Amino acid sequence: MKSRDKILSLLLESRDQWLSGEHISSLLGISRTAVWKNINTLKEMGYSIESSSRLGHKLVSSVNVMNQSELVKHLDTVFLGRNTLFLNETDSTNIQAFRLADQGAVHGTVVVAESQTMGKGRLSRKWFTDPGNGLAVSMILRPQIQPILAPRLTLVTAVALSEVLDSIGLNSYMIKWPNDILINNKKAAGILSEMKANIDYVEFVIIGMGININTDTSTLPDEIRDIACSISEELDSEVSRVKFLADFLNSFERCYDRFLSGDFAGILEKWIKKSGILNKQIKVTILEKEIFGTVTSVNEDGNLILETDEGIKVINSGDINYV
Numbered sequence: 001m002k003s004r005d006k007i008l009s010l011l012l013e014s015r016d017q018w019l020s021g022e023h024i025s026s027l028l029g030i031s032r033t034a035v036w037k038n039i040n041t042l043k044e045m046g047y048s049i050e051s052s053s054r055l056g057h058k059l060v061s062s063v064n065v066m067n068q069s070e071l072v073k074h075l076d077t078v079f080l081g082r083n084t085l086f087l088n089e090t091d092s093t094n095i096q097a098f099r100l101a102d103q104g105a106v107h108g109t110v111v112v113a114e115s116q117t118m119g120k121g122r123l124s125r126k127w128f129t130d131p132g133n134g135l136a137v138s139m140i141l142r143p144q145i146q147p148i149l150a151p152r153l154t155l156v157t158a159v160a161l162s163e164v165l166d167s168i169g170l171n172s173y174m175i176k177w178p179n180d181i182l183i184n185n186k187k188a189a190g191i192l193s194e195m196k197a198n199i200d201y202v203e204f205v206i207i208g209m210g211i212n213i214n215t216d217t218s219t220l221p222d223e224i225r226d227i228a229c230s231i232s233e234e235l236d237s238e239v240s241r242v243k244f245l246a247d248f249l250n251s252f253e254r255c256y257d258r259f260l261s262g263d264f265a266g267i268l269e270k271w272i273k274k275s276g277i278l279n280k281q282i283k284v285t286i287l288e289k290e291i292f293g294t295v296t297s298v299n300e301d302g303n304l305i306l307e308t309d310e311g312i313k314v315i316n317s318g319d320i321n322y323v
């Protein structure tokens with residue numbers, strides 16, 4: 001365990017109480033300067049730590065604290081999030097979850113990270129996670145379904161996420177096909193599903209979700225600053241990330257059970273409603289190719305049925321724009 005994580009554990013154990021730098025340094029066998037540097041890193045990550053040269057340091061707020069003990073306080077799931085891995089930094093929670101699943105991690109295992117050095121988006125794009133403010137989470141699922149049905153789980157995820165957004169009073173969002181959450185045309189969240197399967201059975205599915213929760217978008221990297229938004233900016237108040245995560249896992253497990261019990265139609269109906277995509281004129285960009293048309297329906301795999309000048313087309317990948 002890194003010194004930073006050990007200091008965080010000490011602060012969590014003695015929340016609201018002062019811990020002197022000297023005490024921390026002797027417990028961990030590191031210098032006072034190293035303690036100071038690690039405390040600063042934790043503050044940069046969003047942990048609310050008060051520091052006093054006389055008294056030391058104390059954790060004053062848990063609004064941004066992410067760990068298993070905080071998570072379980074809000075969790076009402078049977079299998080999801082009962083086994084977790086919380087990381088400060090990783091390449092990608094999807095990559096980590098894939099590795100863990102390959103090594104036999106149990107159904108429902110959840111991987112969370114504060115920052116990702118190789119966060120992955122759809123279509124080989126990058127995903128940036130804002131440490132201490134964003135949420136990067138991947139779930140390991142082992143559904144006993146045919147591989148062809150697995151893409152439906154991405155829609156299940158978007159619907160579960162939309163239920164949480166509804167519950168916190170955010171009503172200005174929409175699901176943008178295939179699975180972005182947009183607020184005023186800017187992106188607040190994205191979903192990336194991956195799978196390991198044989199011809200006739202799924203070994204596991206990894207569903208990764210990245211959300212800008214308490215992000216101050218003016219601090220984001222140049223290339224995404226103008227196209228991203230955050231939930232706290234929209235609500236004008238901070239959101240507890242751990243509570244949000246628990247709410248999402250609770251909601252996802254319910255939607256997942258509903259999907260497995262055969263009611264995908266109900267989930268799809270909700271997805272379509274939240275996307276508002278029916279009868280909209282859109283432009284689909286697939287690599288260099290552009291297709292224009294009107295969305296007449298969304299099929300059970302989440303593909304768009306598009307009426308174009310050249311007839312009906314089924315769209316299963318690409319980017320869309322409303323025209």
Ligand code: BTN
Nearest residue numbers: 092094119120121122190208210
């Ligand atoms: C997209 O909008 O293109 C999908 C973005 C998905 C990002 C999440 S963050 C957690 C998980 N780990 C990753 O590397 N990607 C997903």
